[in-house]
Amino acid sequence: VSAAAATATGPHAATERPSTLAVYRDDGPLARALGRALPREIARRPSVLLALPGVLGLVAALAVGGADTPRGAAAAVLAWLVAWTGASSGASHRDRLAWAAPPLVRLGEYAGLVWIATLHGGAAEPAAFALLCALAFRHYDLVYRLRHQGATPAAWVDALSLGWEGRLVLAFVLLVVGALPAAYFAWAALLAVVFVGEAVVSWVRHSRGQRTVEYEDEEDEGQ
Amino acid sequence: VTSEVRQTQTQTVDPPRALTGATGVAAAPRRRTAAPVAAAVVLATAPARDGGGPAALLPWEDGTVLSRLLGQLSGLGVREAHVLTRPAWRGAVEAEAERAGGAVRVHAAGAVDGDLRRIAELSAQGGGALVVLYGDIVTHREALAGLLADPRIATGILAGGGATARPFAFRVRGRRGRLVSAASPYHAVFRPTASFLGVLKVGPGDRAALADAAERVAAVTRELPPAWRDELDRKARMWRYALYRAAHGEQYSDADGDADGPGPEADALGEDDGGEADALPASGALELSDEDEARLRERTAAAPDDAVAMLLVGMIRSGAHVSLSHLRALYWARTLSAGAVDSARHEITGYDEDRVLLDSAVKASDGFFTTFFVSPYSRYLARWAARRGFTPNQVTTVSVLIGVLAAAAFATGERWGLIAGAVLLQAAFTTDCVDGQLARYTRQFSKLGAWLDSVFDRTKEYAAFAGLAIGASRAGDPVWLLACSALALQSVRHMADFSYGAGQQQVIGATGQPPVEQSGDTWSVAADARRAARRAEIEAAAAAGRAPAELPETAAPAAPGDRVHGLLRGVLSAWHVVDRLGAVRWLKKMIAFPIGERFAAISLTAALFTPRVTFVVLLAWGGFASLYTLAGRVLRSVVR
Secondary structure, eight states, X not given: OOHHHHHHHSHHHHHHSOOHHHHHHTOOXXXXXXXXTSOHHHHTSBHHHHXXXXXXXXXXXXXXXXXXXXXXXXXXXXHHHHHHHHHXXXXXXXXXXXXXXXXXXXXXXXXXXXXXXXXXXXXXXXXXXXXXXXXXXXXXHHHHHHHHTSOOOOHHHHHHHOHHHHHHHXXXXXXXXXXXXXXXXXXXXXXXXXXXXXXXXXXXXXXXXXXXXXXXXXXXXXX | OOOGGGGSOOOOOOXXXXXXXTTTTTTOOOOXXXXXXXXXXXXXXXXXXXSSSBGGGSEETTEEHHHHHHHHHHHTTOOEEEEEEOGGGHHHHHHHHXXXXXXXXXXXXXXXXXXXXXXXHHHHXXXXXXXXXXXXXXXXXXXXXXXXXXXXXXXXXXXXXXXSXXXXXXXXXXXXXXXXXXOBTTBOOSSOOEEEEEEEEEOGGGHHHHHHHHHHHHHHHHSOOHHHHHHHHHHHHHHHHXXXXXXXXXXXXXXXTTOOSOOSTTXXXXXSSSOOGGGSOOXXXXXXXXXXXXXXXXXXXHGGGOHHHHHHHHHHHTTOOOEEEEOTTSOEEEOXXXXXXXXXXXXXXXXXXXXXXXXXXXXXXXXXXXIIIIHHHHHHHHHHHXXXXXXXXXXXXXXXXXXXXXXXXXXXXXXXXXXXXXXXXXXXXXXXXXXXXXXXXXXXOOHHHHHHHHHHHHXXXXXXHHHHXXXXXXXXXXXXXXXXXXXXHHHHHHHHHHHHHHHHHHHHHHSOOOOTTOSSOHHHHHHHHHHHHHHHHHHHHHHHTOOGGGSOSSSXXXXXXXXXXXXXXXXXXXXHHGGGSHHHHHHHHHHTOOHHHHHHHHHHHXXXXXXXXXXXXXXXXXXXXXXXXXXXXXXXXXXX
């Protein structure tokens, strides 16, 4: 593991910055609010205990209803997922199984977004693939940028990306208003431009900072 | 402890061609030599065995071992060097420093606590990275460069060997690329994983921690606590035992890194269920030859001056993040006698440094397909690229372009397109291996490069998915749902890997370190406690007239929870034991479905069958791999 990741997870960083696992979760305001509302005694429990029931509910709905699930039932399942898995953001991230929560969150999000597309019909599936591509870029970037640059994306990008639960809610709204294939494509394009653009800008800034240091070094060497 | 000849790795020697030699320069690829380390502190405090001065001043060609090392350091951009020595040797060392030229300052102190205080002072003043090392080390410039010039290592050590120890090197224990424990003359390490080769690089951010550690250790060395004395005695008995075993042919294997037995430093004590300090034969029972007695005296005489090993323990015990840079197959020795210098000179000139560097550029942790079907030739592509002056980032860019072409070919949906895509995807994967090997071979690591490499790997894979799905739709068999599922599964699997790694780092960071005053590390203290409990139990059983074998494993009556825990622990250790069978280890790697296997599976199924088959295979293999790794991780998290 690189030194950058180490500094990010180091004891000094822990107090100022959210933990690495919290960054990986990619929670939005709604999930964080649910997490803060957790009673103290539940918040001490492992986060996976809260994240798991939510995702299991979604998996059960996929197995039972699949693409033919009525919209009302789908809304209830998504609400169940957001409530449980969202609330897990406020639970312990320091226990032995703390690592299990972020991949569960991701599974819930991706499976939920694809499921919403299938509720619309086969025509929305390519759009779901496009949306997943854009989101996958963000999630890999969260990990790799923290590891190699020691930084996370800018706050406005986090706000614009809504968090995983915000995206599920928006996707369902888009389904209900009948905007689906087109809206998913447009959304994917917007997110792709924002995510990739901001990542490139951050690297340009970062390497510009590095270059000045190197330049000074060379001058020193020449003396 | 064994003869100096044995400390070298046995290696077939290709025709001599050193990179730094006159013949090698023209062919050598560009290597970056920026100024990564500002200052060096070189310890010329270990006495030469034959008397008459410090081992660092033993002659080497026109100069000495010390001047050779100072030359290597300044060649690596180290701007100032401080040589610490004893007052009696000051004059000789100063004369040598003057000959070496450059900014070399000599400091003399009467004993190791003086050395440590000087290091504390030097560390507290000035900025930039600092390297602390022994002046009697003979190794390749590239071995030093691997640690000093790697920007990814802020604070780290040069480490060698796997399971076996090396003479004059103390043992360390690493976990996930980070040191969690280290040995010194006065400190024991539990289940060591590598050897500390006497070079410690301290990043700018850790210089204050180094100064603190040096002050602290200096204070303790002024009056040795009983625990430290006991540990040094134990080490001396261990070294004697190792020499005795070596002389009687039961030598620990230093030749290959696969040996499982503990080396002499690997602490008879360190093995959980193995012997303990009391189990070492009494010194009187182990007669050594005069030559070996001299060697043992040399070793025990040098031990109390081992300031660098003590500093490393101090750093780790203060919670600093110390990484490892591996020597790999390069040569390293601490030469404490004229004979040792001779054999070192003989060994090091016989090394084909370029060959070793090229071989070490291949990642050791790669999967089956990558190791056997790509790396054997990709390393030569890496060397070719290095000679043509290509940068790793250029190769990465070429790789992603080929990947996009592969996706476009897949998107045609025709048979020729699927076959062309399969071939192009393999070409993209090969170039992807080349960029990493090129970066390691030419030491051109950059943070942006690492980010680009990782992001483009994912881009290639998911672009191939998109291409296959588009092609399938054109061919009249839409598979978008399968494509979405495959993408989601692979991303979630990656997220689980990252998350598990972060969780492990969190655990390592949260593990408390005992103070330097304590000899044993966290784990050896726990093991001692387990042994003491076991011994008390046996004694109690003997008093009650029962055979100890009838006793259960634990002193307390085993609760059902304990029994389950013990069973799981047994499953885990059996799981690790089968790794010793090479075939099983490779099979386990393949089951986990690493990138080489994934790309091979995509290419093969796409070229021979249809995109639908590709996605079904990816989902089935990936799904099985998820369950497999998940089970292992949950087990390890629960049992720990």
